[in-house]
Amino acid sequence: MQKTLIETLQAFVNAAFSRAGYDTKFAAVRVSDRPDLADFQCNGLMGVAKSQKMNPMDAGAAVMEALDLEGLFEADFVKPGFLNFKATDEALRKLVAASVDDPRALAGTDERKKFMVDYGGPNLAKEMHVGHLRSAIVGHGLINLLEFAGHDVVSDVHLGDWGLQLGQLITQIEDVRPDLFEDEVNAPITMLDLQEWYPAASAKSKADEAFRDKARVATSALQAGDARYMRLWQRIVDVSIASLRRDYNRLGCEFTYFYGESRYQDMLGPLVKSLEDSGTAEPSEGAIVVHLQEDKKLPPLMLRNSNGGYGYGATDLATIVDRLDTDKPDYILYVVDARQKMHFQQVFLGMEKTGLLGDTTLEHTAFGTVNGTDGKPFKTREGGVMRLHDLMEEMHAAARARLEEMGKLDGAELEKTAEQIAIAAIKFGELSHDRESNYIFDMEQFLQFEGKTGPYIQYTCVRIASLMENASAAGLTPATFTEVTDGARSLVLTLDEFPAKLARAVDTRKPSNMAMHVYNLANATNSFYQSNRVLADGVDASVAASHLGLLAAAKGQLELGLKLLGIEVPAKM
Template sequence: MTLQTAIESKVRSAFEAAGFDPALGTVRPSDRPDLADFQCNGCLAAAKRYRMAPQAAYEKVAAHLEGGFETAFAPPGFLNVRVTEEGLLGRAASLAGDPRFGAGTPAEGRRLLLDYGGPNVAKEMHVGHLRSSLIGEGLRRLLAFAGAMVEGDVHLGDWGLQMGQVIAWIEEDVPEALDGAPFDMDDLRRWYPAASARSKEDEEFLARARRVTAALQAGEPRYRAIWDRMMEVSKAGLRRDFDRLGVGFEYWYGESRYQGMLDGMVDDLLARGVAEEDDGAVIIRFEEKLPPLILRNSRGGYGYGATDLATIKDRVDEGMAGGAPDAMLYVVDARQKLHFRQVFAAAGRAGYVSRDRLEHIAFGTVNGPDGKPFKTRAGGVMRLKDLADMMLEAATERLKERGEVDTDTAEQVAMAAVKFGELSHDREQNYVFDVDAFTRFEGRTGPYLQYTAVRLESLRAKAAEVGIEPGAPTLGTGTRELILALDAFPAQLDRAVAQRKPSVLAMHAYDVANRINACYAANRILGAEDGAGHLALLLLARRQLVLILGILGIEVPAEM
């Protein structure tokens, strides 16, 4: 139980004992931390409801309050709460004995399947995949810490016309590849855009690509063999990029997995009256104000509507360890909001899964300093590998300013800059990817948080050299604020889980780091009489900071 929840329980009981509605005893962090740690605004409401002066309402409530905190009245009707020194030290001691810092398990026992990443086969990942990958991995770690059993599915784009386009290009321009000649990701990186561009300007090539697609999907051996090799090469390249970001999946399923289900699924939906024919196409209509979902077009082809609906059915039928998922979370950009509303409504109508077990975790775009979608200097879409290399170069230069550069440390700092740069922003908002700002060692950055943790580990070592070991925590300048910040972790975890936002924890980590550094600057450790107590509190705060960084997937280097 946090200080806030413990105080609120007592304040609510005091309101009830005073003859007031206990719901008026809600407590929250103070708007004026210079005056109080927490505040309750209920005295003003009680005064209006029970026809008395606000201060009289406060005095009636205060008469029933005791233990661990002091209260004061503030006009026009606030009950201010300040935790006593004994209460603060008691809470610090309690946190020191708890590896989870009082955090509960708000997702206890839930089976959650996360769909994130979503790259295409035969095409390298680019900056557009950054948000889905990092938010998805951040959520995966967050929900697992909160007690859920979480599994991830990359959901590869490995089927459809784009595959036929690439194979048609290979057949015409590099036919030896169809006969077994080797190729790699660099080859696919050239072939994919060339095939796509040609399809847009050459109708004859597009028609041939459609024929190749149909033959591939019918199982034509040579096309299937080249497709298998494209899958193998692509997955190796994708794993390289995902591994560098620290992103992982239980399932590497692609859209191809569900193609064999589509005919039977659509026939069943037609037979049950869930779907209907409309001008040669098969659609699902909705009573709510949504456009119909097209399952099969008038040419007999299946689109994302059918594939995504079949994916949901398969996930429910196949299940996870322990049964079907309790919820499926789709970490996909906000521009797909309408599509997922249609697919989720269709899944409910089809009886596959209730609508409330499907969530679209929407996010905005990554922009460059000009406010437009992030591009290379030449104006193209930046590969994820190039972005990571650019961050590594910037991190290396930052570290050189501080002395010798270790390659592994530079990589850790670069990835912290990328991850915290992403996860510190509310996923529903667009944000600017600023290489210079994200790699700084001060301000709201991953390297700043890493440096804070490394600095305290160095302090621990220096203290040990002169015989100072952590003692019982003691209070000093800035320690009240630090303990209150550490105490807030369980509430921030609950909020992050409820809102599906790792950014809540990221910003809490930033707040803790700021309070650590303020406390470190204001209180002597080495050679001070109460240095052992301050050291204990700082190392306690470091432990929470490192815990949160781990949840966010950020490593702490040994040195910086």
């Protein structure tokens, strides 16, 4: 693995502090706050002076005397106690040479761990809507980053395919289409049918006590394995999963497991009984619960209610137990809405208190809401919740219209490119925001070819590829980067930041760190391209080839970064 500039410099500075007799905890190097003055800086001399009760000027002189930078950096001491460093042209050339043939040459691998990523979480009988974007896109981005960093990753969609809502739906179908329960009937059930029946069932259950009681009976019968109900339930499952896979496939999301809550139903009774027998679960007003906190700040985790039904608490405990038995993960990440915070606190603490968890770490990778340009939760023009399929269709149509205006593509190539741009706009629009914050989904802005957008970064890659094609036609090919001209330093230093941004994205579970790095790299690449012409008249061939060498390294890292975010680069735009 090739060391980055900052890693190389850090080793030099650590050695100098040690030789001077100072603790290396003061030797931390970081990117300079003043790129006009230096590339990197170390602010630790003031800490040395305080700990040693000495003048920071003397500490600075001692470290400067002990520095051996091997010709790769220049150092300056700045009063009252700062060290500034600038990479030499030779250091910049070496970095590019190492990364041009292998975009991941700068990125090492972490100590291998096993991750389970729980993301998605849609319900049966309901089409995915815009509110499902964040879990899907953040979850998929995290999986890519974790795998690239060297970890083993498995994933699960964790479908809501069981419980009272299914009993309500089956009761509604029993009322309006009883013929669907007959063995010989093969009449199709569609998502349009389910979209009509599901909300009607939910509304009836709230307003009609008789319907509500009937739904409870149906739920119990389904959970007991009633053959007629199970046949209908399986048809609902099949239709729903086909719809879900259509949307997930379009977003590039893949799952190791497409399990639903129904998988764990046979575990619930034995699990709750074992917890009762061990004394970690206790009766409470007819229910069975796990008491979590003495101070009562966190409500007990409900396992079984007073009617004998098992709740989400029991299902989630059983799910974790199954995952521990099956995959033995070091970490389980739940990429779920921040509004579920208390539930996950209960489940995680419940796993600890019952002694079921072992050494696995549970994390709620929470995210905020997606809002419209009015600052309120994203809606259709008619005021309803927008289906994810409709959103992707609108984005595709808008991207196609933009490409048609440009007039460079047609037919299948136009459609394919429009889809790549639409998905890039959606994904980068999401991933350019910190997952914990709310953000505004602005379709028009996200599709722009300029600014902080996915299409802008795609266009940067396509532009470099086109330049290289034209250069090749003119007899020019990328060569070793030797010419440190205007913009080159900034571009190389941005390339150097890739491993740190990757590590931060993984450590914080925030793909936004990689998204912002790719955006900054696109800006640095375009700035270099504008100030360093390749095919213009009067440009020396060796200089042009050097420029192409640096652009090749930038293009490789841009495409790698986009791939980690789940974004494809079109052949043309």
